[in-house]
Each structure stands twice: as C-alpha cells, then as structure tokens.
Amino acid sequence: MKPLRDTVLLFKREFIHSLRNPTWLVVGLMTPLLYLALYTPLLQKLAGGPGFPTTHVLNVFLPGMIGYMAFMNGVSEGYPTLFNLKDGQIERFRVTPANRVALLISPILADVAWMFVFIVILIAVAVPFGFNANIPGLLVTLILLGLLVMVTGAFSVAIALINKEISSFAAIVNGISLPVLLLSGVLLPLSMAPSWMRVVAHFNPLYYVVEANRLLAAGDIWNSTVGLAFLVTVGLAVGTFWWATRVFRKAVA
Amino acid sequence: MSIISAKMLTKVYAGKIRAVDNLDLEIEAGQIFGFLGPNGAGKTTTLRMLATLLPIESGEATVAGIDVRRQPAKVRQHVGYVGQLGGADSLATGREDLILQGRLYGMNTFEVKKRTEELIDVLDLREFANRKGSTYSGGQRRRLEVALGIMHRPEVLFLDEPTTGLDPQNRANLWVQIRKLRDIGTTIFLTTHYLEEADALSDSLAIMDHGKIVAQGTSRELKQQIAGDSVLFSFKNDGEIIEKAIRIFKQQPYVREATIEGEQVRLYVKDGAVALPELLRLLDKENIAVKTMALSEPTLDDVFLRKTGRSLRDTGPNGKGNGESR
Numbered sequence: 180m181k182p183l184r185d186t187v188l189l190f191k192r193e194f195i196h197s198l199r200n201p202t203w204l205v206v207g208l209m210t211p212l213l214y215l216a217l218y219t220p221l222l223q224k225l226a227g228g229p230g231f232p233t234t235h236v237l238n239v240f241l242p243g244m245i246g247y248m249a250f251m252n253g254v255s256e257g258y259p260t261l262f263n264l265k266d267g268q269i270e271r272f273r274v275t276p277a278n279r280v281a282l283l284i285s286p287i288l289a290d291v292a293w294m295f296v297f298i299v300i301l302i303a304v305a306v307p308f309g310f311n312a313n314i315p316g317l318l319v320t321l322i323l324l325g326l327l328v329m330v331t332g333a334f335s336v337a338i339a340l341i342n343k344e345i346s347s348f349a350a351i352v353n354g355i356s357l358p359v360l361l362l363s364g365v366l367l368p369l370s371m372a373p374s375w376m377r378v379v380a381h382f383n384p385l386y387y388v389v390e391a392n393r394l395l396a397a398g399d400i401w402n403s404t405v406g407l408a409f410l411v412t413v414g415l416a417v418g419t420f421w422w423a424t425r426v427f428r429k430a431v432a
Numbered sequence: 433m434s435i436i437s438a439k440m441l442t443k444v445y446a447g448k449i450r451a452v453d454n455l456d457l458e459i460e461a462g463q464i465f466g467f468l469g470p471n472g473a474g475k476t477t478t479l480r481m482l483a484t485l486l487p488i489e490s491g492e493a494t495v496a497g498i499d500v501r502r503q504p505a506k507v508r509q510h511v512g513y514v515g516q517l518g519g520a521d522s523l524a525t526g527r528e529d530l531i532l533q534g535r536l537y538g539m540n541t542f543e544v545k546k547r548t549e550e551l552i553d554v555l556d557l558r559e560f561a562n563r564k565g566s567t568y569s570g571g572q573r574r575r576l577e578v579a580l581g582i583m584h585r586p587e588v589l590f591l592d593e594p595t596t597g598l599d600p601q602n603r604a605n606l607w608v609q610i611r612k613l614r615d616i617g618t619t620i621f622l623t624t625h626y627l628e629e630a631d632a633l634s635d636s637l638a639i640m641d642h643g644k645i646v647a648q649g650t651s652r653e654l655k656q657q658i659a660g661d662s663v664l665f666s667f668k669n670d671g672e673i674i675e676k677a678i679r680i681f682k683q684q685p686y687v688r689e690a691t692i693e694g695e696q697v698r699l700y701v702k703d704g705a706v707a708l709p710e711l712l713r714l715l716d717k718e719n720i721a722v723k724t725m726a727l728s729e730p731t732l733d734d735v736f737l738r739k740t741g742r743s744l745r746d747t748g749p750n751g752k753g754n755g756e757s758r
Contacts, residue, residue: 181538184535185536188532188535188536189532189536192521192524192528192532195524196523196524199523199564200523265517266517266518266519266520266522267515267516267517267518267519267520268519268520268521270485270513270515270517270519271513271515271518271519271577271580272519272536273484273485274483274484274485274508274511274512274513275508275533275536275537276505276508276509276536276537276538277536429487
C-alpha cells in the first residue's frame, strides 16, 4: 500500500516536471520526427528489396525507430538523477520514510508515460504517410517498450549513482549505447547484415526487442520471437532493478 | 534520558581514513546542540550516520530511543534533516514541495494542507510560496528547506551547516527561526564551522577535530577551561626578538602559556587587565618594541587552539575565510 502510494505521489511530481521543462519535450519529440522526415526518404528505393519485404518502408523503419526512442529515453534517465544528487533532492527523500523502490521507479515510470505520448504522436504523424498501424500489435509493443525503458532507466540511474560525475557517466553510457544500438537493427534490419553480425546481435537484448517490434507492427502477436523478447526484457528488468535498488540504498550523495 | 546517544561510533573510509573515530555522544532533549569543527573534522559524517543516510558499520547510536543501526526506517519518522545541498525542488513551487513532503510522511490531505499553511507562516514563506523554487534567493530557499525538514514535526532536527552561504541578515533571521523551533521542544543538532554561530546559537556544543571530540560542554564551561584572557603581541623586529620575548613571558608566574603564532605571540594570562601593563614594562626594559597588541576574553577558537594546537580560522577551506564569523 505505502509503496504504491509513494510511487503515485512521486510519479505525478515527475510527470508534471517534464511539462514545466518544455525544451526537453520538444527535443524528445523532434529527434524521432527528424528521423522520420529526413531518414525514411533515403530508404524509399529499398522497398520490396532485402530487409524490406513489405509494401512501405515505414512499416519496417518505424518499429525500429520507437525501439531506439525507448532505449534512449531510458538511458538518459541518469542525467536528472545526477542533477537531483547535486541539489540534494535524493538525499532529502532518502531521509523521509518514502519507499526506496518507489523513489527509484517513479521517475522511470514517468519517463515510460511520456514515451507512450511520444510514440502515439509519432504514429499519428506516420499513418498519413503510409504507415500501416496494427492496433493490437502496437499495444503489445508499448508494453514491451515500457519494460525496455525500465531496464535501461534503472541501469542508467545506477551508473549515475555510482559515478556521481556527469562526465564519467556520459562517457560510460554513450560508450555502451552506440554498439548496442548499431547491433540491434534499429535503423536498418539486421537481416541485411553479414552473418557474423547477426551472430553477435543475438547477445544483444535490444536486438530481440527490435525484431519483436517489427513482427508486432505487422500484427504477428503470437510469434515465438515476441515471446523471447518479453522473456529477455522481463529477466533483465528484474536483474537491473535488483541491482539498482541496492546501489540506491547505499548511495552516498 | 538522552534523545541522541552514540557509543564508539566509528566510520572508516577507504579502509584507513578514520573520519569518525570512537565517538561518544549524549545529547539532552530540547536544546540546540552545536557541532563545531573545521571542514573535514567528521561533523557531517557523524550527522549523516545519525540521520540514517550513512550505514553505521561500527559502534552504536540511538535517536529518540530507537536504534539507528537496526531500525533506520523507524528513526526516519522521528527526525528531520536539512543537508548542505538543501534539496528544495527547483521545478516545483514551495507549496507543492511542502505538500509532497507531508504526503511522503504519510499525512493525509487535510493534515498536509493545514501543516503547509502553518509552516508558510512560521518560516515566512507566503510571499513566494506559489513561485517555482528556481526563482528563490539563497535565504528563501534555505527557509523552505528548513520547513521541509520539520513538516512532520520531528523530535530531532539535523541541520548541516545551515547558514553557509547566507548573508548576515539571512543568517540572523535563520537563527531566530532555529531558536523558535527549540522553544517548541525540538532538539536541534547542527554542525557549523562558524565560531560565532556555535557560540551564539548552541545551548551546548562539542568541538570536533580529526574524527574525535576534543571538548564538550556549554560555551561558558568550555571558555572557563581556558581560565583567563588571551593576549596577542606582534613586534617591530621579528625573528630572534620573538624568541627573546617568549623567554621573558614564560618566566612570569601569571603567564600560563606562551606560543608563537606565525609572526605573533599568544599568551594566556590569569587577568589581562593586570598582566598587560606589567608585560609592557618588561618588554620596554628589554628594548623590545611592540607593534600591535590585543587583549581578548577567551573564545571558542581559543578552546580549539588549546585542544588541537591550531586555530579554527586557519583550518577552513580558504584560511582567513572563517574569520568573518567573529
């Protein structure tokens, strides 16, 4: 009861904070829109070719793009953590009886909520340009991506709490993000990749999510690849949260 | 019974730095307890352990009768804490921030609203309570942070360097608020490296250095240990003259101590008003020309000096910076 109540209280606060920081909202939405406007035209000629079996490239590109959004959203979670560490807010809340897991999970949940808003806007923009939206599939995608944000968010917060300095935090997070993104097929499907790359990709959790996203966008909900993506993401979520909670309890601001 | 009690409290960083070293502490309820010491003395570490922010690895502590090590969650219901960093939310209004704080302490909506308005009055926040925290001045922000710390009417309030960075007017203002809190029964545990603050504000105090308490008692008791006045001399020619003067001073029965402080000589004498003319006569006889001299009643700095051999004013982050506190 108390964990839930604290989560709701802190979630509201975090969600409203983002509204008061409109720059963040605009930038968060502009990135995927720019990809949509300035990257998809490059793919037009690939339609029907390898990796793009469907009629419209957006049906392959957009599911990857929202995977990218979710990943980056979660990974950036450590920045506000660092600011709150510096201005004493984390310390302040740690002295209250507020539930520890609630303190950790609330900002990440607010991020999930905002990501849902962004994705809905993005899809609304993409449909007139030919994106074929499969509603049940997209709903399952949202759940999967919510879990992905939890994984990357908890991971990012833990790295921030351990490093405490923005420079080392940014270096670690960027250093990890780039190979993970390149080896996941967010921009172009890895079915176009040489076999060694596809082998390596199987060790990358994001790869499973992106593959599942493309199937779900086509309405293929009961595919085993989708199940595997959920299995991998839920497993990682449990692991990263267990770790991040430990880090948070010990964190010395 | 003591409201805060610590036995053999120890914190070792990196396996060897003894930030807090076998600390024993008993604090009576309902007073302002000042924890004075230079930066790095271990004041903040002690306070953070008592406030449940740092795990206690060695030794024991109870706050409000609760074992801090075994029941930190229970301790949190009884203590308030205002850290050096503050913790006010820049993106929320003061009122919103107070309401959230109350809700996190489990107060219901009605209770929270009532308490928020009460605190807005007590800490004089009304003028800016509906503005975002980012627009506050240093003093306004600090007042909001104190309000956040006492939202749940804690028995003990920990304040870590509460007036650092405030201008003299805001500092005086905060002192008034802190005394008010004491007068309604809150025990205040505050750390400071300002001598004047510890002297003026604390009902009793402890002086800390290198993780140990070097003196403890009321300000008056501590100064009485010095028993006498302090005289500071500087001479027109230093070097050998200083050595010579010290030799002369030490021969006088009423001089309890004579030490060199840089270019100056500090004496502790039984009665400054009697000793000073006598000392000047002696120096004159030996042809030692005095450049400056100062007579003062003992201060907490003298206490610190006696116990550690250093002046508190020389141990701050920027040396002289702490001198402003006198």
